[in-house]
Amino acid sequence: MGFYISFGTVLLLLAITAPLALLFGFGGAMAARSHFPPLSWIGRGYIAIVRGVPDIAFFLFFVIALDQGFEWARHKVLCPEWTDPIRQGNDFVVCAAAKMPLSSSPQWMHETYGFSLAVLTFSIVFGAFAANVLNGAMGAVPRAQVETAEAYGMSHRQTFWRITVPQMWVYALPGLSNLWMVLIKSTPLLFLLGVEDIVYWARELGGFKTARFTAYPHPDWRMWYFLALLVFYLGFTRVSEIVLTRLTNKLSHGQATTGGEAQRRAEA
Amino acid sequence: MNCWQTIQDYGLRSLGYGERLLPRSDFTLCDQFTLIGSGMIWNVYFGAIALVTGFFFATLLAVGKASHNRLARKSSEWFIFLFRGSPLFIQFFFAYFLFLSLKSVSPFFNPLSSAGMGALVVLFLNTSAYSAEIFYGALQSIPKGDVEAADAYGITGVPRFRRILWPTMLRLAWPAYTNEAIFLFHATTLVFFSGFPAWRQKGDALYYANYFADKTFNPFIPYPILAGYFILLTLIVIGLFGVVNKRLNRHLPKEQRRKIRYRPQLMR
Numbered sequence: 001m002g003f004y005i006s007f008g009t010v011l012l013l014l015a016i017t018a019p020l021a022l023l024f025g026f027g028g029a030m031a032a033r034s035h036f037p038p039l040s041w042i043g044r045g046y047i048a049i050v051r052g053v054p055d056i057a058f059f060l061f062f063v064i065a066l067d068q069g070f071e072w073a074r075h076k077v078l079c080p081e082w083t084d085p086i087r088q089g090n091d092f093v094v095c096a097a098a099k100m101p102l103s104s105s106p107q108w109m110h111e112t113y114g115f116s117l118a119v120l121t122f123s124i125v126f127g128a129f130a131a132n133v134l135n136g137a138m139g140a141v142p143r144a145q146v147e148t149a150e151a152y153g154m155s156h157r158q159t160f161w162r163i164t165v166p167q168m169w170v171y172a173l174p175g176l177s178n179l180w181m182v183l184i185k186s187t188p189l190l191f192l193l194g195v196e197d198i199v200y201w202a203r204e205l206g207g208f209k210t211a212r213f214t215a216y217p218h219p220d221w222r223m224w225y226f227l228a229l230l231v232f233y234l235g236f237t238r239v240s241e242i243v244l245t246r247l248t249n250k251l252s253h254g255q256a257t258t259g260g261e262a263q264r265r266a267e268a
Numbered sequence: 269m270n271c272w273q274t275i276q277d278y279g280l281r282s283l284g285y286g287e288r289l290l291p292r293s294d295f296t297l298c299d300q301f302t303l304i305g306s307g308m309i310w311n312v313y314f315g316a317i318a319l320v321t322g323f324f325f326a327t328l329l330a331v332g333k334a335s336h337n338r339l340a341r342k343s344s345e346w347f348i349f350l351f352r353g354s355p356l357f358i359q360f361f362f363a364y365f366l367f368l369s370l371k372s373v374s375p376f377f378n379p380l381s382s383a384g385m386g387a388l389v390v391l392f393l394n395t396s397a398y399s400a401e402i403f404y405g406a407l408q409s410i411p412k413g414d415v416e417a418a419d420a421y422g423i424t425g426v427p428r429f430r431r432i433l434w435p436t437m438l439r440l441a442w443p444a445y446t447n448e449a450i451f452l453f454h455a456t457t458l459v460f461f462s463g464f465p466a467w468r469q470k471g472d473a474l475y476y477a478n479y480f481a482d483k484t485f486n487p488f489i490p491y492p493i494l495a496g497y498f499i500l501l502t503l504i505v506i507g508l509f510g511v512v513n514k515r516l517n518r519h520l521p522k523e524q525r526r527k528i529r530y531r532p533q534l535m536r
Contacts, residue, residue, distance in 0.1 A: 057498070060487070061481075191357075222361075230362055
């Protein structure tokens, strides 16, 4: 049963992470293009660091780092009278009230907390990639459009929101669709973050079972379980590919790009 | 124990030489630098060998995909789709369990269930598929004039490919291929987290970084060290590929040469 639910987990992760990463990306791109230097340094730094390092290292890093960050913040607020250092040798000690989630809370709280940490981690990492794509797309909006807006006396902010943002999506779409494919293909990494996802269940259920532990003894079937996962992902990416191609066709309709021009020619 | 001693004990630990036991407590910065650096040997080994062998297979696949022979075209297309459409992580898992069950068929397959050989095979196939797509794209964008000129001189068949098409294909594909190489190195960190056992704790860089993070419960030291090593590796790869790029472009006037831009194609 858990095996089938875990497919839902993957889809849920995708459904939450995609918009959240887009939001992070938008914020990052805005920061990177800002005219206020410290903000633009933060934006650029965020994009540069996350892209330069293996993503798996980031996943492993952020889960612990975020967890400790939350607990540290709660520790500071909830138990100000605590004087012992938090890092005692190889241990990370916070007071009982600051534990996330509280050790008395039920099992599903722990699972939800682990899942939301995973979502946040995915969003931070993919937000940086999205920021890069959106930054490029904002730069790709024809200069003449921005100049016209300036000629009409729009402020910098107005130009950005009314001219650049509505027009950049066509330019961002190829990059974003690539990102979506990558996001799909990175969902098995949930396993490394300690969420009971499809990889976990495939290992559990497929493993060697003797009659002593279960009513359905079977030899090692993990190979077949992973073959099923392989097929699942292949199907998923194929469907996404088809949908995204259609979307691109639709969006480039009537645009002053090569794609739009080709469509116009084909119709004429 | 001074640092030189640590380097002697653990410098080749990932290959099984030196001290048998990993350090258990009182981790010094030197310990972490040495062991994670020692793990990098595996990352370089996987990446370099898969890249060199994959290069030839990728050329073959790209030619197959561009050929008029239906059988060759279809089989290369399917191969590329299979490996680009599914997550590398799942491919590792599936391959590992496949090799395990092959082991019982014939002892010939024994070495494949160890990380050193089995993961290398998967990485080889995977990078071949990704590079083949890049090469195929380049093959499609070879200037028509070059081919016509070859025809005019009466160069056909294999000589035409070897002397006209192939160098131009490489020249066009090289910037994208550089990024593929960088990401192949990043992808090698997945090996020891995907079923392949780290026998006697001989793992790669991320394996050791994860070990330290688990033991000290402090991710802020080992992961940045790992990141530093990978940034160094990335710079080396960019440098080496830059030399080749220069050679491929040496006949062109300066302003036509294409610079390698670091544009990651993200993870698999």
